[in-house]
Amino acid sequence: MGRRAKNKQTAPEPLPIPSEGRPKTPKRKAEDDGQQSSLKKIKSSGSSKGKEVPTNRKKDLTPESLGRGDVQELDLGSDSEPEADPDDFDGGVDSDSESDDEGPITATNMEARSRKLDAQAARDAQLDLGINQRQGPTDGSDDGDLVTFDLPTAEEREAEKKTGGAELQEVQRRIQDCVRVLTDFKALAAKSRSRSEYIEQLVSDISTYYGYNEFLAEKLTQLFPIAEAIEFFEANEIQRPVTIRTNTLRTRRRDLAQALINRGSVPIGATPEYLAGHYMLQAASSFLPVIALAPQPSERILDMASAPGGKTTYMSALMQNTGIVFANDANKLRTKSLTANVHRLGCKNVVVCSYDGREFPKVMGGFDRVLLDAPCSGTGVISKDASVKVNKSARDFTLLSHLQKQLILCAIDSVDSSSKTGGYVVYSTCSVTVDENEAVIDYALRKRPNVKLVDTGLEFGREGFSSYMGKTFSDKLSLTRRFYPHVHNMDGFYVAKLKVGRRAKNAVDSASREVDEGPVEVLQEGETLPKDESGFDEEADKPFVEEAKRKRMKAKGLRVLPRKTAVAAS
Amino acid sequence: MRPLTEEEQAAVFSKLANYIGKNIVHLVDRNDEAYCFRLHRDRVYYVSESSMRLAISVARPNLVSLGTCFGKFSKSGKFKLHITALDYLAQYAKYKVWVKPNGEMPFLYGNHVVKAHLGRITEDTPEHQGVVVYSMRDIPLGFGVTARSTVDTRKLDPTAILVYRQADAGEYLRDEDTLF
Numbered sequence: 001m002g003r004r005a006k007n008k009q010t011a012p013e014p015l016p017i018p019s020e021g022r023p024k025t026p027k028r029k030a031e032d033d034g035q036q037s038s039l040k041k042i043k044s045s046g047s048s049k050g051k052e053v054p055t056n057r058k059k060d061l062t063p064e065s066l067g068r069g070d071v072q073e074l075d076l077g078s079d080s081e082p083e084a085d086p087d088d089f090d091g092g093v094d095s096d097s098e099s100d101d102e103g104p105i106t107a108t109n110m111e112a113r114s115r116k117l118d119a120q121a122a123r124d125a126q127l128d129l130g131i132n133q134r135q136g137p138t139d140g141s142d143d144g145d146l147v148t149f150d151l152p153t154a155e156e157r158e159a160e161k162k163t164g165g166a167e168l169q170e171v172q173r174r175i176q177d178c179v180r181v182l183t184d185f186k187a188l189a190a191k192s193r194s195r196s197e198y199i200e201q202l203v204s205d206i207s208t209y210y211g212y213n214e215f216l217a218e219k220l221t222q223l224f225p226i227a228e229a230i231e232f233f234e235a236n237e238i239q240r241p242v243t244i245r246t247n248t249l250r251t252r253r254r255d256l257a258q259a260l261i262n263r264g265s266v267p268i269g270a271t272p273e274y275l276a277g278h279y280m281l282q283a284a285s286s287f288l289p290v291i292a293l294a295p296q297p298s299e300r301i302l303d304m305a306s307a308p309g310g311k312t313t314y315m316s317a318l319m320q321n322t323g324i325v326f327a328n329d330a331n332k333l334r335t336k337s338l339t340a341n342v343h344r345l346g347c348k349n350v351v352v353c354s355y356d357g358r359e360f361p362k363v364m365g366g367f368d369r370v371l372l373d374a375p376c377s378g379t380g381v382i383s384k385d386a387s388v389k390v391n392k393s394a395r396d397f398t399l400l401s402h403l404q405k406q407l408i409l410c411a412i413d414s415v416d417s418s419s420k421t422g423g424y425v426v427y428s429t430c431s432v433t434v435d436e437n438e439a440v441i442d443y444a445l446r447k448r449p450n451v452k453l454v455d456t457g458l459e460f461g462r463e464g465f466s467s468y469m470g471k472t473f474s475d476k477l478s479l480t481r482r483f484y485p486h487v488h489n490m491d492g493f494y495v496a497k498l499k500v501g502r503r504a505k506n507a508v509d510s511a512s513r514e515v516d517e518g519p520v521e522v523l524q525e526g527e528t529l530p531k532d533e534s535g536f537d538e539e540a541d542k543p544f545v546e547e548a549k550r551k552r553m554k555a556k557g558l559r560v561l562p563r564k565t566a567v568a569a570s
Numbered sequence: 571m572r573p574l575t576e577e578e579q580a581a582v583f584s585k586l587a588n589y590i591g592k593n594i595v596h597l598v599d600r601n602d603e604a605y606c607f608r609l610h611r612d613r614v615y616y617v618s619e620s621s622m623r624l625a626i627s628v629a630r631p632n633l634v635s636l637g638t639c640f641g642k643f644s645k646s647g648k649f650k651l652h653i654t655a656l657d658y659l660a661q662y663a664k665y666k667v668w669v670k671p672n673g674e675m676p677f678l679y680g681n682h683v684v685k686a687h688l689g690r691i692t693e694d695t696p697e698h699q700g701v702v703v704y705s706m707r708d709i710p711l712g713f714g715v716t717a718r719s720t721v722d723t724r725k726l727d728p729t730a731i732l733v734y735r736q737a738d739a740g741e742y743l744r745d746e747d748t749l750f
Contacts, residue, residue, distance in 0.1 A: 259707065272674045275739035276709045300624070324621050332634075339635045339750040343654040344742045349618070351625045352634040364627045 149177040151193050151201055171205045175230065178202040182226045202226070206233060212389045219397075219433060220379065222469065228486070235486035236382040242268065243284045245310070247345045248317045251278045277344040282310040285380070285483060285493040289371055289428035290314045292456040292481075292497050296421050298323040299368035302414055304357040304407065305375060307334035309341035315371070316347035325350045326364070330357060358406050361413040368422030372411040374404045376429035376436050380492020383485060401435045408444045412451055415500040424454075425498040432484065432492040434468045441480060441496045442473040448557045450504060453479045456497045460488065464496065503559040571610040571625070571633065581649040582607065582614055582640065586659075588700035589651075589713060593662035607640070614640045614649070616658070635750060652749060653712060653737040656702070660710035663702040665692045667716075667733055674705050677712065678740040686728035695720045701733060712738030 152160065160166055166174075178198050181188045185195055199221075207217035210233045221229045246253040256278050263271055269281060295301050295315045306312045306327040316325050327342065329335050332354050342350045355363055357372070377400055378388045411425050427444075429436050441464075445451060453476040464480030466473050480496035550560050574582065586594055597605070597616070604619040610633060617625070617637025625636045638658070641651040651659075669677055673687025689706050697719045703712045714733040723732060741749060 270743070272678060272705055272709060272711060272739070275678055275742055276711065277739075278709070324624055326624075335634045336746055336750050339639075340742050340746045342635070343639060343750075344739075346657050348638050348657075349621060351621060351628065351636040353625075353628045353632050354634055355628075355632050363629075363632075364624070 149181060149188075149190075151178075151190065151198060157201070157204070165208055168209065171209045175202060175205045175209060178205065179226050179230055199226075206230075210237070210389070211386075213392070215394055216379070216389065216392055223432060223434070231486040232484060235484075238485075239383055240283065240485065240490055243282060244268065244279045245282045245287065245314060246279050247277055247313070249321060249346050250276070275344070277346055280310055280313060280341070280345060282314070283381075283384075284490040285430065286310050286373075287314065288458055288461075288481075288483065288493060288495050289373055289426050290318065292428075292458055292495050293369050293371050293424065293426040294457060295319050295323075295325075295369055299419075299422055300324050300326075300366065300416075302326045302328065302360070302364075302367045302370045302411075304328055304360065304370065304372045304411055305330070306352075306373075307331065307338040309338040309345075311371060311373060312338070312350060313341055313345045313347050316342075316350055317345070319349065321347065321349050323349060326367075327352045328355055328357060328360070330354065358410050360410045365414050366416040367414050368416060368419045368424075370411045370414050370425045371428075372407055372425065373428045373430075374407055374436075374440075376400060376404070376431035377433065378430055380430040380432050380483075380485070380494075382492075384491070397433065397435055401440060404429070404436060404440045405443050408440055409447060412444060412448050412498065412500055417450065417500045417502050423500045425451075425500060426456075427494075427496045427498065429494050430491055431494065432482065434465055434471075437482075437494040437496070438465050438468065438473050438477050438480070439471070441477060441498075444498070445474050445476070448500075450501045450557060451498050452501065453477065454497050454499045455479050456481050456495050458495060461495070462487070464494070503557065571608050571615075571622075571630065571636075574607050574609055574614065577647075578609065578614075578643065578649075579607070581643070581647070585641070585649050585651050586655075588715075589659045589664070589702060590662035591664045593664070596662055597658060608636070609643075610636070613642045616640050616655075639750070651713075651737065653739060653741045654749070656710050656713065656737070656739070659713055660702050660704075663713075665695045665699050665701045665716075666704055667691050667695075667701045667714075668704045668706055668708075669711070671706060674711065677703060677735065678738050680735065680738060680740060680744065682717075682731045682735045683714065683733035684728065685723065685726045685730045685732050688723070688732055691720055691723070691732075693720055697722070700736075703733060703735075703738070710739075712736070712740075 165171075178201055182195070182198055182202070185198075189195070189198065203218045203221055204214060206212065206221065206229075207214045210217070212220070212233075220232065223229070224232055246256050251273075256273065259273055259278075260268075260271065263273075268274070273279060274281075290311050293301075293315070295318050297319050299319065300323060301315055301319070303312045303315065303325060307329040309327065312325060312327040319325070325347070327338060327350050329338055329352075335352055335354050339352050342352060353363075377392050377396060378385055379392070382388050408425070408427055411427070415423055415425055417423055427441060431437065441453070445453065453474070456479065458481050461481035461483050463478040464482055466475050466477045477496075480494065483490055483493040483495075485492055550563075553560050583594060586597070590597075605616060606619055606622060608615045608617060608622060610630075613635075615635065615637045616639075621637055625633065638654060639652055640655040640658075641649055643649055667683060667688065668690040669683055669687045670689045673683065673689075676687065677683055683703060692701070695701065695716055697716060699716045701714060701716055702710055703714060704710050712735060714735045714737075716733055717731050718726065726732070
C-alpha cells in the first residue's frame with residue numbers, strides 16, 4: 001500500500017529522508033517511444049511466464065525497480081480526474097502484489113478498488129500531515145537550537161565551495177531550516193540577516209540537492225511559495241503513473257480493460273492489442289489540450305507540432321474519422337513515428353506533413369481549430385527527462401519564447417475567423433515557466449486584437465498568472481490553466497484556449513482615433529506657434545502619413561479599408 | 571502525388587484481389603464518400619477525395635503521408651502490400667485464419683503460422699490463397715498466403731507451416747524506419 005500511496009501524491013508529504021544515491025535511481029522511461037521496447041528483447045524474456053518483464057530499456061535495473069516493472073497503473077489517479085469523457089480514459093489495471101488479498105481484479109470491481117485505494121492513500125497522507133502539524137509548533141517552541149538556525153555567511157559559503165560542497169544530509173537539513181524560517185520570517189529569522197540571503201542560500205542548496213543548475217533552480221523556485229516549491233522539486237523525482245488512452249476507433253474501454261486484465265503481466269508496449277492499435281500510451285497531461293480544443297466532426301483541424309501523434313490520433317478519434325486533421329511536425333525523422341502511430345490507430349482522415357510551423361498560414365489557412373503544442377523547455381516533464389535540470393540556460397528560454405511567440409501568431413492567422421463551428425486556437429506547453437506560457441499568450445492578445453481568451457473547458461487546474469514578478473498581463477489570463485506534478489499528479493502543463501473573431505470594422509475607428517491622438521502642445525495665452533522655417537508641406541506629406549498608418553494597422557491585424565476609399569474618406 | 575497509371579492500377583488491384591477478391595468494388599465505389607488511389611513517392615495511398623484535394627496544397631517534399639498507405643512499388647515495378655492496408659483487407663477478407671492465443675506473439679514477431687497455432691480457418695480455403703490472420707478474439711494481426719488447402723491441413727504434423735507470413739502488426743515497431 002505504502003508505495004502506491006506515495007506515488008499517488010494526493011497530499012503534500014514532508015521532505016522525505018534522502019535514500020542514498022537517490023539521484024542515480026534508474027528512471028523508467030514512460031515516454032511513448034521509450035515504451036516500445038524492441039520486440040526481440042521481450043521475446044527472449046517473454047517465454048518464462050512467471051518472470052516479470054520490465055517495460056524499460058535500461059539494463060542496470062535494481063531489484064526494486066524490477067519489482068515495479070509490471071505494475072501498470074493505468075488510471076489517472078488523482079481525485080481531480082476529468083470526468084468529461086470517461087470513455088477515453090482507462091480504468092486502473094493494478095497488479096500490485098500488496099492488494100492481492102482482496103481476490104482477483106475483474107473489470108467490474110476494478111473501479112471500486114481503485115477508488116478504495118485512492119481513499120486509503122488520502123487517509124495515509126492526512127495522517128502524515130497530522131503528525132507534522134503536531135510536531136511543527138512543538139519543535140519551534142521547545143527546541144532552542146532549531147529557532148536559531150544560523151545561516152552560513154558569504155565567507156562560509158565560499159569556504160564550503162572550495163572544499164567541494166557540504167554533505168547531502170547537511171544540505172537537506174539546511175533546506176528544511178530555510179523553508180521553516182521563510183514561512184514565518186518575522187519570528188524565526190536572525191535579526192541581522194535579510195530575506196534575500198535566506199532565499200539565496202535555499203536556491204543554491206536546492207540546486208545541489210536535486211541537481212539543477214542555479215539558474216533553473218531559481219526560476220522554478222520563484223513560481224511557487226517556498227514550501228510548495230520544495231514539493232514541486234520532490235515531485236519531479238517521482239515517476240508519474242503510466243496512462244493509456246483507449247482508441248475508440250477500434251475498441252471500447254470496457255473490452256480493452258478486460259483484454260488487458262486477462263493478459264496478466266506483460267509489457268504494456270508490446271501486447272497484440274497495442275500492435276493492433278487498440279490503445280495509445282499517452283501521458284495524462286496530453287489529453288488536456290485536446291479536451292480543451294474539443295474538435296467537432298467534419299472540421300478542418302491543424303496540429304502544428306504533432307509528433308509522436310498522441311494528440312493527433314485522439315483528435316481523429318473524437319472526430320470519428322471525419323473531416324481532416326493536418327498533422328505537422330518540423331522534424332522529418334519524428335514524422336516517421338507519427339505516421340506509424342496514425343496508421344496503427346486506424347486514423348484515416350490525417351494528412352502528415354513536415355513544415356516549419358512558422359510557414360503555416362502560407363501553406364494553408366482556413367482551419368476551424370488549431371492546436372499548438374509548442375516546442376518548450378520541458379520544465380514540466382523533468383521526471384521523464386532529467387537532462388532538463390542542467391542543460392537549460394537563460395538563452396534557451398529567450399530563444400524558445402521567441403519561437404513560441406512567432407508560432408502562436410502563425411497559429412492564429414491559420415484559423416478561419418468566420419468558421420461556423422470553430423475558430424479556436426489551443427496553446428499548450430509541457431513547461432511551467434511564465435515566459436513560455438502567460439507571456440506568450442499576453443503577447444498574442446496584444447498583437448491580435450481580434451483574439452480573445454475563452455474558458456478552456458477543463459474543470460480542474462490552477463488559474464494562470466495575470467501578473468508575475470512585476471509584469472502585468474491581461475486579467476483574462478486567469479482563464480488559462482496550469483497543471484503541476486505535485487498537485488495533479490500529472491506532468492507540469494499549461495493550456496490556453498483562444499477564440500479568433502472576425503477582424504472588426506469598428507476596431508479600425510478606435511485604432512485610428514488612437515493614432516490621431518498625438519502629443520498635444522499646450523500654448524500659453526497670447527503665444528503663437530513659432531514660424532516653422534524648414535517648411536513642412538502638410539498636403540504633400542499626407543499620402544505618406546496615410547500609408548504609414550495603413551501599415552501600422554495591418555501589422556496590428558486590423559482590417560484596413562481599400563486604398564482608394566481610405567484616401568477619399570480622409 | 572498523382573493518380574495511378576493503368577499498369578500501376580493493375581498491379582495494385584491484382585495484389586488486393588488475392589485477399590479480398592471481388593470486394594475491391596467496395597473500395598472503389600463507396601456509399602459514404604468518393605475515395606481514390608494516389609501515388610506519392612513510390613507509395614500508394616487510399617484517401618477520400620476531399621482530403622486529397624486539401625493535401626494538394628502541401629508541397630511534394632513536405633508531404634509525408636495522407637489517408638491510408640496501402641503499400642509501395644519496388645524499383646522493379648512490383649507492388650508490395652504493407653501492414654497499413656490491414657484495416658481494409660480485414661474488412662473485406664474472403665478467407666480468414668484464426669490463431670490460438672499461444673500463437674499470437676510468435677506471429678507478431680514475424681514467424682509463419684504453424685499447424686499447432688491454428689485455431690480456425692475458413693472452410694474450402696485453396697492453396698496459395700491470400701488470407702488475413704486474426705486472433706481468437708477477432709483482432710486482425712496481419713496477412714499471409716496459405717501453404718496448404720484446408721483439406722490438406724488435417725494430415726499435417728504440428729510444426730508444419732500453414733500460412734506464410736507477408737505482413738504482421740509487429741512491423742509497426744520492427745520496421746518503423748523503413749515502413750514510412
